[in-house]
Amino acid sequence: MRDRKSFLAANRGRRYAAPGFVLLVHDRRDDDPAIRMGFTVTKKIGNAVVRNRMKRRLRALARALLPHGGQPGADHVLIGRAGGIERDFAAMQAELEKALSRTARRPSAPSA
Incomplete structure (x- = not known):
């Protein structure tokens, strides 16, 4: 994802x-089943080096988990937070798995 409209819709x-x-x-x-992803890190996180490092970590997380845990036909946006640079990568993977399961579409209950 690159256009602002998609990021605003994801919000x-x-x-x-x-x-x-x-x-x-x-x-x-x-009707497009593609899993789209976007990444953003604000200037509050740090300088360009820190922000780019954070985006690389988020991209690695997404590459590892979104193909099998993401929702087809949905946009996924990862926003970096200040604690993400120092955080253990394995812990972030576990958190993303949990986040993907929590935000999964729930099938609607059949009405009886």
């Missing part, structure tokens, strides 16, 4: 906050 979706990141998941409601 209206489900969210899960973890110590190292925030996950936003927005169902696009189109």
Whole structure:
């Protein structure tokens, strides 16, 4: 994802906050089953070197977990938080797995 409109739409979706990141998941409601992902890290986190390092960590997390844990037809946005640089990568992986399961679409209950 690269356009601002997609990021703003994702902000209206489900969210899960973890110590190292925030996950936003927005169902696009189109017929495209692609799992799209976006990454953002604000200047509050640090200088360009720190922000780029954080984005590389978020991309590595997404590459490892989104293909099998992400929702088809949804946009996933990872927002870096200040604690994400020092946080253990294995802990962040576990948190992303939990976040993906928590933000998963729940099937609607059949009405009887």
